[in-house]
Amino acid sequence: MSTRFRLPRGLRARLVAAFLVAAAFGALLTAGLTFQQARSAILERTQNSAVADLRAQLDSLAPDLTMPPSGKDLRGLTLQLDRAGGARAWRSSASYQGGDPVSASPGAPPVPRGLREAVQDNGQAAYERTEGDGDPRLTVGMPVAHTPDPARPNRAGKLSGLTVYASFPLDDDRADIDALVTAARTGAIPSLVLAVIPALFAARSVLRPVRRLRSGAERVAAGKFDTRLDAEGHDELADLTRSFNTMAATLQKDDAELRRMEAGARRFAADVAHELRTPLAAMIAVTEVLDEDAACGALPADTADAVRLISGETRKIARLVEDLMEVSRFDAGAAPLDAENLDLRAIVSKTLRLRGWADDERVGTDLPAPVPVHADPRRVDVVLANLIGNALRHGSPPVTVSARVEDDQAVVTVTDHGPGIPADVLPHVFERFYKADAARARSEGSGLGLAIAQENALLHGGVLTAGNAPGRGAVFTLALPLAASPQEQR
């Protein structure tokens, strides 16, 4: 089992995900801005107080410094500054006239070059934050000016060239900032979890009409055109539901109209055929009288021909009407199936015998083994008679009828040795009144024979197919359901 995990792609999942992304984005933005503000405030406060402290210390220590100070003086100054740093625990260093900073303790961190240049260039206090080994420090650089001295009034306020640097860790501030981040995180997660609830509600309110529409569409697809949905509210989904109802109503109307027309057309065909039967009954009854008198030579030659013509055509009409009746029975679903368990070979043999083909050398059989079939022999006979008759009429002998069991079906094929069925005709051979060649004269069939044959096959739950043999000649294949259990035909 290696089913890959798949993301749920439903509308509900997408709506919830969209809600969560929006909530997360909002929370992140708020937290980020707050964090930014708070951090800069904290850092600014720290810097300001550090600068103030340093300045106060310098104010008290610098005046005692001799100018220009020696390296020892500078070291002394930084030592004093380090001591006075107290709680801030800064490490200070001092440089004069851009010289290297001198520090009291050897562990003092180096003063960043950028800061030194900034202080030198601007002559103002500057600071820089460094992240040495994940250990944030703030380094403040402060130029020292001459104190007002009555003895040297012209130097008062001028920069003395002495610059003091103090570097101290920002551990406390980092803890404060970390606390902020933690607070943002612990606030964001529950808010995200809570966002799921409105997301689910929103999804539900969207999904319910969508689901109703889907089941409605499925019902319509299944042919239940009377399906209507309740369209509540005035949103887009309600509009869609109303459109759906309109569509269903239109479909229902069209469907009813089509059914009515189709039923009307079928009833009309059946009525026509039926109405033709009574006059035909009278005419058919006397065709034999006509035939007899036309044959005995009592009539003038022209009259005899006319009489024969009428007699023959009357029989054709009668056959056409019979076929029309049969087709309309199929259309009305009123064709009965009296199926029984038989050997298909027995049906084939009987059809050949009944139709006078049993001793016809043009018709051969290939019936090697019993083929137990569940079928109405009367209907199978109709199909076989039609197929063999067609093969003899349109194909060329020999016509071979073979029966066998194939793919759990009882299969009988009728093959001729004619030119076969043209490819453009093949899809239409089972159509009613289909004429392969419009110019061709009427054949003796009604034009319904193959259509009826196919209906008979379908009535059995079987199929009738037409094709061409690999060599040449048409092949018609009738497949019927096998008998449930092989029984000997009595």
Added chain:
Amino acid sequence: MARVLLIEDDPAVQKGVSLALGRRGHDVEVAARGETGLLALERYRPDLVLLDLMLPRMSGLEVCRRIRESKQVPIIILSARGDEIDMVVGLEAGADDYITKPAGGEIIEARMKAVLRRVAPSQDARGAVLPTGVEHYADLTVDRTTLVVTKHGAELPLAPSELKLLLFLTSTPGQVYSRHQLLEQVWEYAFYGDVRLVDACVMRLRAKIENHPRRPVYVQTVRGFGYRFGPVE
């Protein structure tokens, strides 16, 4: 030659069938309505009745029932309705066979001949070999010589097709026949016919000979195959 009573309201069919059967040497009497047909039955004493189902006033079905109340004359339904239900109802009312219009004189005559033959042709041929005497099956007595069937000593009024079917089945008790075989042997169908002709006849026969038509002991159904006579206890 047979004396035929044609009960048919359509003048063209009356004329056509009369002409066709007349040419074949049969006597045809025509009645346009059921009521006159019943009267003609008494007066004309036909060998056989050809009966249209769609008649004005008294329907063909009703005529069929009325005839069967007192007479066992062969009845063939001549119907323009191909609808099987009408045919089945007509057969259940007591008709022996049916012909759907349009049908030529040849077909009508073939049906007539078959129904007029009292025993199946296969048995006719073997008549000398078969016992012609009286056979007893439980309460039932079949006399092959006089063609009389009695139950508890009382003669049963069997229609021609019913008698013929019973005689055929009792000649080989226990042998199963498919309905198509019976159509061929008893009704003498050269082509496939509607097997419900057999079912309707069996139903009518059971109503007359069985003690419990729903639980038959004489004419038994063999599901999926057909019918057989007995075995009788």
